Ligand SMILES: Nc1ncnc2c1ncn2[C@@H]1O[C@H](COP(=O)(O)OP(=O)(O)OP(=O)(O)O)[C@@H](O)[C@H]1O
Ligand SMILES: Nc1ccn([C@@H]2O[C@H](COP(=O)(O)O)[C@@H](O)[C@H]2O)c(=O)n1
């Protein structure tokens with residue numbers, strides 16, 4: 245049963261999925277989008293790392309799966325995303341690093357059920373991805389050569405098919421992630437500007453079922 249009704253009624257919730265290989269720049273671009281467009285950035289990986297750090301019920305299992313570059317059960321990550329969305333009080337969300345596979349996508353549709361407006365796909369060659377991650381000094385347990393290789397395999401085998409699914413729906417906006425972070429954001433900025441302009445335009449064309457003169461028939465003599 246979808247929890248879409250858990251959001252305040254009458255509030256349009258905008259969800260954008262941000263998908264790309266490990267190290268493609270999802271977090272980097274999401275930080276820029278937040279500053280420029282006022283979205284709430286929900287990093288699936290960060291939500292899971294918080295579970296590990298706070299040693300929750302699933303913390304140990306999540307830690308082991310992340311160390312292996314494997315994906316955690318979809319209901320866990322989807323319920324973490326839902327809780328974060330509801331707690332934020334915002335109505336615009338960047339869901340970073342999700343969905344990662346078909347199971348993620350189906351669990352999201354079943355539990356949250358808010359169709360993404362767009363899927364931002366940050367495309368970047370593998371050699372560049374590996375270079376970035378091995379130079380990234382964030383102390384992540386999964387930024388080692390072995391785990392990186394497994395994460396790449398998951399991205400290729402499980403995540404790219406999800407990008408294809410949304411591409412068939414015309415929802416994917418691809419950017420060249422190999423450019424500089426600022427140059428990538430120029431492309432990202434154009435995509436989000438178009439999205440939000442279209443949304444404002446659609447709101448100003450709300451259909452009124454009757455013209456003002458019709459009201460006269462409702463006024464008792
Ligand atoms: N366009 C870019 N050019 C060069 N370096 C970049 C670019 N974008 C991000 N980086 C750097 O590459 C590393 C990975 O970036 P980031 O953490 O944003 O990627 P990510 O897609 O969120 O990765 P992960 O999936 O592992 O969380 C960081 O050190 C970041 O500073
Ligand atoms: N939908 C997801 C997203 C992430 N994970 C696990 O977290 C790891 C790190 O993700 P980043 O986006 O921060 O790179 C990822 O390798 C997975 O182990 C997940 O299980 N499901």
Ligand SMILES: [Mg+2]
Nearest residue numbers: 270271287289
């Ligand atoms: Mg990231």
